[in-house]
Amino acid sequence: MSISIQEDFQNRIEEEELLNCMRCGFCLPACPTYIETKDEVHSPRGRIALMMATRNGEIDELEEVEESLNVCLGCRACEPACPAGVNYGHMLEEARAIFQEHKQPSAKEKLLRKVTLDTLFTDQKKMTAATSLLGFYQRSGLQKTARKLNVLRFFPEHMQQMERVIPEPPKKSLRSQDATFKTTLPESKATVAMFKGCLMDTLFHDTNQATIQLLNKAGCDVTVPDAQACCGALHGHSGEKDAAKDLAKRNIEAFEKTEAEYIITNAGGCGAFLHDYHHLLKHDPAWKERAKKFTEKIVDFSTVLVETGFSDEVELILEDQVITYQDSCHLRNVMGTIHPPRQLIQDISGIVFTEMKDADQCCGSAGIYNLTQPEMSMQILDHKMEKAKETNAATIVTTNPGCLIQVKLGIEREGLTDKVRAVHLADLLLEAITE
Structure with a gap:
């Protein structure tokens, strides 16, 4: 066994x-990978036991430990289920970081991490360029040609299906909002600084614009700081902890200048990682308190809409349909936002809201999990769609871009594209507003 890994576990995981962890098992029915496998190795308490064994030098098969950690979705559903309040998510990220720092990645993995984590997600201009290329592929005829020639047959089935559901990004010329944006209302109920996100500001740019419009209608002044960066979630979840810290510092500095009452997100995954900046930087004396003040302001946009009485300011109507809601794991399990999205949906006249069974369980997206662990991801998604179909919903609402694409993929896999749609909560609410 590598002593250096053991020492890192001893130094960095308390x-x-x-x-x-009392080994009580309350986490088991909350854990998607345990539900699918019924294998303790893929349960929270099993992974904690593996971490302890690694820390104590009692295990030689470190590949098994790393594999167990990688199969974990990181949904953190075990945390609210745990009577002892174990901070599983923090230990998971630290353990992954240790393994990442000690491994010798292949040339393929090095290239992938360089292109995505080191280049794409740290530079919004490059992210914009990448989504612009996607838009060109979709609009130019290349997509139709690729499908006609069946070029996609060389890719796994789930990726072929994903290609059909990825939304078309808006043309760059139509992205009317500059990086810096601010509204000032005559009478403001709250001042809000918006975290725009990487995918949300490119692939889901229209949803960001919808969010701003909703907040304005609720009586909020909105500012979108120009200097903000990627939240760092993908870096943190992938073991790139130092990069995540650098991004956190950039964001804290950018949002401090706004002096806003709230810092809002409309992506549960981003919001949860922003919410954890105080933990990420807890050992940095220069940033610890700044991170704490930052995280105290982090809320989901739905919370602000409810607190400012949005539904009293506008009339919300949609044509008769059944709507259900799929929780964003991190929005629910980390930020504790459960009721506001449901309340806002139920404030819409003309619809029937039906709660999905196990809506609090992960859809299998989990950042890039559907790319790194496709078999488990699709297994979880197929079971999620069974629950969705039981609601007879025509619209499935969620609050995270990864979840939204994953649910769209589930609809495609079930052959329901003509009967069921998936939408972000912000887009649904804007659609429901009657002028």
Whole structure:
């Protein structure tokens, strides 16, 4: 066994935290990978046991430990289920970071991480360029040609299906909002600084614009700081902890200048990682308190809409349909936002809201999990769609871009594209407003 890995586990993962796990098993029915496998290796308490064994030098098969950690979705559904309050998500990210720092990645993995984590997600201009290329592929006829020639047959089935559901990004010329944006209302109920996100500001740019319009209608002044960066979630979840810290510092500095009452997100995955900046930087004396003040302001946009009485300011009507809601894991499990999205949906006249069974369980997206662990991801998604179909919903609402694409993929896999749609909550609410 590599002593250096053991020493890192001893230095960076507190034994007291590991021992907080009482092995009671309350986490088991909340864990998607345990539900699918019925294997303790793929349960939260099983992974904690593996971390403890690694820390104590009691295990030689480190590949098994790393594989178990990688199969974990990181949905953190085990945390609200845990009576001892074990901070599983924090230990998971630290353990992944340790393994990442000690491994010798292949040339393919090095290239992939360089292109995505080091280049694409740290530079919004490059992200914009990448989504512009996607838009060109979709609009120029290349997509139709690729499908006609069946070029996509060389890709796995789930990626062929994903190609059909990825939304078309708006043309660059139509992105009317500059990087810096601010509204000032005559009478403001709250001042809000918006975290625009990487995918949300490119692939889902229209949803960001819808969010701003909703907040304005609720009586909020909105500012979108220019200097903000990627939240760092993908870096943190992938073991690139130092890069995540650098991005966190850039964001804290950018949002401090706004002096806003709230810092809002409309992407549950981003919001949860922003919410955890205080933990990410807890050992940095220069940033610890700044991170704490930053995280105290982080809320989902739905929370602000409810608190400012949005539904009293506008009339919300849609044609008769059944609507259900799929929780964003991180929005629910980390940020604790459960009721506001549901309340806003139920405020819409003309619709029937039907709660989905196990809506709090992961859809299998989990950042890029559907690319790195496709078999488990599709297995979880197929079971999720069984629950969705039981609601007879024509519209499935969610609050995270990864979840939205994953649910669209599920609809495609079920052959329901003519009967069921998936939409972001912000887009649904804007659609429901009657002028």
